[in-house]
Amino acid sequence: MSGFDRDQVFVVPVRGVDEGPGTNIEKPSDILEQLRNFLMNFQVGQRWVYREQLRSNLLLKLAQIDVDLEHVALYNQRLADAIQRRPGEIMPLFETAATQAARTILFPLARSGLATLAAASNEDGTLPDGFEKSDLVKAAEEAVTGVQVSIKTGMNMMPFRELTADTLNKLVRVPGIVISASVLSSRATRLHLQCRSCRSNKIIHPPLGLGGMGGGKDGALPRICDAPPTEGQKKECPLDPYIILHDRCTFVDQQTIKLQEAPDMVPVGELPRHMMLWADRYLTNRVIPGSRIIATGIFSTFQAAKTVRSAANMPALRTPYLRVLHIEDTGVGPGGTSPFGVRFSAKEEEEFQELARSENLYERFAASVAPSIYGSVDIKKAITCLLFGGSKKILPDGARLRGDINVLLLGDPGTAKSQLLKFVQKVAPISVYTSGKGSSAAGLTASVQRDPVSREFFLEGGAMVLADGGVVCIDEFDKMRDEDRVAIHEAMEQQTISIAKAGITTVLNSRTSVLAAANPVFGRYDAERSPGENIDFQTTILSRFDMIFIIRDEHDEARDMTMAKHVMRVHMNRQDDNAEIEGEIDIEKMKRYIAYCKSKCAPRLSEEAMETLSSHFVSLRKEVQQVERDNDERSSIPMTVRQLEALIRISESLAKVTLSPTVQHHHVDEAIRLFKFSTMDAVTTGSNVEGLTRSQLREEMEKVEKEIRRRLPIGWSTSYQSLVKEFVRGQGYSMHALERTLFVLEKSDVVQFANQKKVVRR
Secondary structure (H helix, E strand, O other), X not given: OXXXXXXXXXXXXXXXXXXXXXXXXXXXXXXXXXXXXXXXXXXXXXXXXXXHHHHHHHHOOOOEEEEEHHHHHHHOHHHHHHHHHOHHHHHHHHHHHHHHHHHHHHOHHHXXXXXXXXXXXXXXXXXXXXXXXXXXXXXXXXXOOOOEEEEEOOOOOOOHHHOOHHHOOOEEEEEEEEEEEOOOEEEEEEXXXXXXXXXXXXXXXXXXXXXOXXXXXXXXXXXXXXXXXXXXXXOOOOOOOEEEOHHHOEEEEEEEEEEEOOHHXXXXXXXXXXXXXXXXXXXXXXXXXXXXXXXXXXXXXXXOHHHOHHHOOOOOOOEEEEEEEEEEEOOOOOOOOOOOOOOOOHHHHHHHHHHHHOOOHHHHHXXXXXXXXXXXXXXXXXXXXXXXXXXXXXXXXXXXXXXXXXXXXXXXXXXXXXXXXXXXXHHXXXXXXXXXXXXXXXXXXXXXEXXXXXXXXXXXXOHHHHOOOOEEEEEOHHHOOHHHHHOOHHHHHOOEEEXXXXXXXXXXXXXXXXXXXXXXXXXXXXXXXXXXXXXXXXXXXXXXXXXXXXXXXXXXXXXXXXXXXXXXXXXXXXXXXXXXXXXXXXXXXXXXXXXXXXXXXXXXXXXXXXXXXHHHHHHHHHHHHHHHHHHOOOOOOOOOHHHHHHHHHHHHHHHHHOOOOEEOHXXXXXHHHHHHHHHHHHHXXXXXXXXXXXXXXXXXXXXXXXXXXXXXXXXXXXXXXXXXXXXXXXOOOOHHXXXXXXXXXXXXXXXXXXXXXXXXXX
8 A cells, every 4th residue: 555655665564473452454345345434324323423424424515524433342342452552544545535534425316336336346446347336326426526534532631742653654643733824725636647649548537545745746647559550551659648637636635734833841941842734635634824724634754855966875764744634623723713712611611700799809819919029019910811811892883992901011120020030821721932032023023034945935823823812921022123123013903914925915813812022222220211211112012001000119127038038938838748729719620710710601791881981081181191291291102092992801801710701890990900000100100309309300310411512512522420410419310310311312323321420421
């Protein structure tokens, strides 16, 4: 039996050795008979499962059937074992059996003729000389040319790293994320050939299981014309005489898919592994980049096109791939129907409903977020809101309003920001963790790659696409280059990624929440400076965050003592019995509960909640306006309609925690409290410095700037200390006004610092 490469044999019985139960060398005709009987006679209760499935699919013009391997095992255990051990041999027979069964179902009157035909056929499928087909049999054969069989199985999933030489040519089931899918190509199943010399026609049927992944030369065409010579003419056909008449051939679709192992399955310090999947006919166009799937197929090998030149040196070196027999879309990502595709048992649902009704669930859940980190209660509550998310809406005019919540943690080093991000990566059902310094715009959104075989461009999804339906944790957000940060503007609000590269113009989904951690401009947060100077981000990106937390490492003896004891307790526990500090709800249960709430609940605002939110938004705008007037400068953290939508989303997520269908008044109150503690607190920070209002400070800075421009002509330089001596001690200006003025002048390229800020040049 040939393998999936052209003209390559990959299963060879040696001396007829018995390899175990169900793998005895049997006649293909016996196996074909058993498979046909299984499809026609298998019953569950009073239902003919596959007979009915075949009939309904054929009426819909689908020449395809899904077979559950468990059913085959119930019918004949040896047959199921043979499919698992030798799928390369059994699957072509299974498809032949399905085709014969389909013809029998569609044409009951031709049943006896088809049975005679099947019995009379040789083992290679050809008919003996002199055997004539009836017209009814011919009609049946033309109506059903071939039925595709896909195998569903409940086998244990195998990680990429466990696929070894021992699993070659066996049936395997592997999970992963689709990172790219090629365009469809057509492969001939019926070739119509014509001799260019004598014009005789010939039809050949390349086996359906062959070809696809191999890069070797096509050896399917006969090299000698075998047509009989006409009377009175001498036959002189050259070598390789046949040409293909493509308009008379029959083709099927085929597609290559690149599968990457899920990020949570990659060991620390390892690169994620990839595998090529080869799908044909009805298994094509089933997935798009970002889909999380479980692929069942035959683990096989092919001769890669790149190694053709070196094939003489390494004839036995092959590249593995998976010939797909079934694709289970877990529903996660763009191709899925439900948000998470996770199935819950009745007992589990009952448990979750009970948990939703339990007292103080919101506080308990927040306390279970990163329990080994001391304090930061409100930040943990905000992360709880981010994990559950609000309700996404599609308006009548087609506009979409996102339900995902974005949170920015901005603060001093050593305040456990990265640990919070790592915890969210573990507890979110779908998550991708990345560091700003090591991420490019293409790595976050999508890159355009070229297929080495077909030389066509295709898209490969980045972090924001792979985390569709989950959370992207971006650490070191401030270390990203501005042009890379701009790439995620659209993804954060419109939740799409528009691509226009190398002739590819498309839009990818990125329905993700963003949890970002960053340090202030000066490393530590400087309370004497305005938020705008501490936060070196553009207003455009800040307005897309629903909550912005400024975390300061403040010195407080009582708090420091409590924290020190907490840290000691964590380290001592781990040394004693290797037990980590656990929250009230364990991580796995939190993960399942989040998935359950996101799939079952989409709360809506009540009239009372709507009134409270709208009136509160107006008062917030007034408060920000007052702060701007006092400081005589625009706030770097804006208060726009996006912030009103943020309040709505936070309220909805709080209702979702307890599976409440409507947003109640207490949900709105907590949302407003969280928003005031985070974003509003960041807006009003540093409004009054050294007893001066911002307007007074502005006047003093203008005077200092005028003096500096007079004191330092263009091209001159002086020491920083002499300026301090002259302005602060001599003329009585505040130190803060001098520092601020020099900072502003440096930003506008009026002055430059040299020698580690000891020298000021103009």
